[in-house]
Amino acid sequence: MRFIADAMLGRLARWLRFLGFDTLYYPDISDGRLIRIAREQDRFILTRDTRLVKRKGLNNYLLINANNSFKQLFQVLDTLKIRRFKPLSRCVACNGQLSQISDKTEVKDLVPEYVFLHYKVFFRCNDCGKIYWEGSHPRKFKEKLVDILKKE
Numbered sequence: 744m745r746f747i748a749d750a751m752l753g754r755l756a757r758w759l760r761f762l763g764f765d766t767l768y769y770p771d772i773s774d775g776r777l778i779r780i781a782r783e784q785d786r787f788i789l790t791r792d793t794r795l796v797k798r799k800g801l802n803n804y805l806l807i808n809a810n811n812s813f814k815q816l817f818q819v820l821d822t823l824k825i826r827r828f829k830p831l832s833r834c835v836a837c838n839g840q841l842s843q844i845s846d847k848t849e850v851k852d853l854v855p856e857y858v859f860l861h862y863k864v865f866f867r868c869n870d871c872g873k874i875y876w877e878g879s880h881p882r883k884f885k886e887k888l889v890d891i892l893k894k895e
């Protein structure tokens with residue numbers, strides 16, 4: 744499932760990337776361009792814009808109601824019945840794909856020392872170079888997510 748989020752849904756876009764979903768987000772994008780990209784790349788539109796969804800011939804969209812980004816995430820997962828995730832596969836910052844780093848000494852100077860010492864598996868964004876590791880998922884988020892998925 745691939746998404747494109749409108750300008751009001753930056754935090755939601757980051758959570759979706761966090762869970763491994765290919766999610767485009769541009770802080771400034773016209774409705775026309777958003778719809779065009781969605782069509783060209785077969786992406787599901789996530790929007791808060793009631794005006795946008797009234798456009799003719801628009802399908803594959805979800806109008807997001809909540810203000811809170813966790814509630815928004817819940818709405819997406821619930822409505823689309825998504826229960827499988829692939830964390831540590833997408834860059835939260837740029838949506839690039841992550842690759843596992845085979846030799847962890849490569850990241851020695853790129854992460855805090857305690858992280859280097861305590862984690863074994865690291866990933867790098869193929870596009871922006873950002874480094875990730877297992878523990879870079881905030882525990883709070885994991886707990887929230889478990890809560891969300893329990894509410895079925």
Ligand SMILES: [Zn+2]
Nearest residue numbers: 834837868871
């Ligand atoms: Zn990146």
